[in-house]
Amino acid sequence: MSTLSWQAGTASGPFLVGTLIQSCAIVMYPDYAPTNWQGTLMVIAVTFVVWALNIWGTKLMPLFQNIMLVIHVFGFLAIIIVLWTLSPRASTKTTFTEFKQAGGWNSMGLALMVGQISAVYACICMFMPLSSIDS
Numbered sequence: 090m091s092t093l094s095w096q097a098g099t100a101s102g103p104f105l106v107g108t109l110i111q112s113c114a115i116v117m118y119p120d121y122a123p124t125n126w127q128g129t130l131m132v133i134a135v136t137f138v139v140w141a142l143n144i145w146g147t148k149l150m151p152l153f154q155n156i157m158l159v160i161h162v163f164g165f166l167a168i169i170i171v172l173w174t175l176s177p178r179a180s181t182k183t184t185f186t187e188f189k190q191a192g193g194w195n196s197m198g199l200a201l202m203v204g205q206i207s208a209v210y211a212c213i214c215m216f217m218p219l220s221s222i223d224s
Contacts, residue, residue, distance in 0.1 A: 107132035111127065
């Protein structure tokens, strides 16, 4: 299971980037009608770019990762500060006791499970069986 989750996690990165590129094309060109084969080609192109960067860009990778770390930390702080200062306030009772499900799902439970997909996705390749640690 650990190997399968690692492979799925590795494959999901290029899939998400390819989907984001296709989404940007949809936003920029409203007449564009995406097809599955175009999405597949986008994923393959992203995979080749990552492959090339891992082979020929290894010396620049630590610098790039450090720059991206700084950008992510400051971006996170900027978003949190803006949302914290400009967002409307709700009472504690409203925050912890009122639940609304505006997604069109049949039940609150189903909406909860669909909403958890993004949180579970972040942990997809973190689980390793104890037997593989010992060997």
